[in-house]
Amino acid sequence: MEKKSSNGDWEKMKREINELMTEGRDYAHQFRSASSQETREHLAKKILESYHKSLTIMNYSGEQDSSHAHDGGGSPKSDDSDQEPLVITKSSKKSMPKWTRKVIITPGAGIDRTLEDGFSWRKYGQKDILGAKFPRGYFRCTYRKSQGCEATKHVQRSDENQMLFEISYRGKHSCSQAANVGSTIPAQNLEPNQTQEHENLDIVKESLDNYNHEAHLHHNLHYPMSSTPNLESNNPYMLQMRDHNMDFFGSTSFSSDLGTNINYNFPASGSASHSTSNSPSTIPLESPFDSYDPNHPYGGGFGGFY
DNA sequence: TATATTTGACCCAA
DNA sequence: TTGGGTCAAATATA
Structure with missing residues (x-):
């Protein structure tokens, strides 16, 4: 939707990110x-730079989305953006604060851990979106019923990069989680795009730090580099960039933040119809990446999102 | 049995 | 009229 309004810019950004x-x-x-x-070390620095630049571009695009979201429907003032309307009524969902967060899957951490935001969500719907390869998942706060929490989120897997998820949040948590999570996970309160950039960079840095630590450790133990136990498994981003050959998820486990297993839905065919999801062939998988088509640059297997 | 997920149907804004 | 978002019954799972 948003893409159409600035197709040229979007295509340009896509190229640059690519x-x-x-x-x-x-x-x-x-x-x-x-x-x-x-x-x-030099290469690690270069990798970080590439990621940083990509994220900067993506976040720029995200900001545009956010501003649209705020302006959507003719929002009165743009400079009120940091003063979200606190009066949230059921009748005016448009007035609810809305923001988008882009998340890159961290293979080593598991898909749910990567998407995890500290809150408990309950899925209430899934729908194929026109023009999108993957269905969109609809989640609401688990405590909606008991505490009247109106927060919802929509999770959409990116067409271009299947490792990228766009999570749209709407409404603020009014449940007891807000107090507990807020102190440790600021994503709900900070500028989401900025937060996400830091999160992703931290993950990359952490991965590389882990590598350095491992390498150093093994070096000190006089282990030959070649015998370093599965270096890549400790470096999700190294794995992720491995020529799109996602053959490294064998041991990845996926349990949701609700304490239940997440089902990775694969529509019967790769193309999503505009009608409501009718995917009877829901296949619960331990890893959604098992069927990733390594011969396809971005598409191929892995039809559903999670 | 309680709780979560799935999915067809419905609502409503554009 | 279309398509995104939500509802709620059916189903699955712990």
Whole structure:
């Protein structure tokens, strides 16, 4: 929807992100075969730079989305954006604060952990969206009934990058979770795009730090680099950039933040119809990546989102 | 048995 | 009229 309004810009951003991600992937390849610590550090820096640039572009696009969301329906003032309407009524969902968060799946952490935001959500619907490959999931706060919490979120997997999820939040949590989660997970209160950029960068940095720590540890133990136990499994982003060959999720477990297992839905066919989801072939999988088509740059397997 | 998920049907804004 | 969002009955799971 939003894409159509600024198709040119969107296409340009897509190209730029694609180039940056390709660049990052190439660096990751070099990273794998690099023998010296110095080279690896240099490459790690380059990878981080590529990610940072990509995220900056994505976040720019996200900001545009947010501003549209705020302006949508003719919002009175744009400079009131940091003063969300606190009066939330059932009759005016438009007035509810709304923001979008983009999340890149962290394979090592599991899909649910990556998407986790500290709140408990209950799924109340799923629908195929016109022009989107993947269905959109509709979630509401678990405590909607008991505490009247009106917060909802929509989760949409990106067409271009299946590792990318766009999560749209609407409404603020009025339940008891808000107090508990708010102190540890600020995403609900901070500028979401900014927060997300930091989150993603932190993940990358953490991954690389883990690698450095591992490498250092093994180096000190006089283990040859080649015998480092599955380096990539400790570096989700190294894995992610592995030429799109997602053959590394064998041990990834997925349990939802509700304490139940998440089903990874695969529509019967790859194309989503505009009608309400009718995917009788819901296949509960341990890992949604098992069927990822490595021969397809972005598409292929993995029809549903989660 | 309680709770969560799935999914067809319905509502409503554009 | 269309399509996104929600409802609620049916079903699954713990």
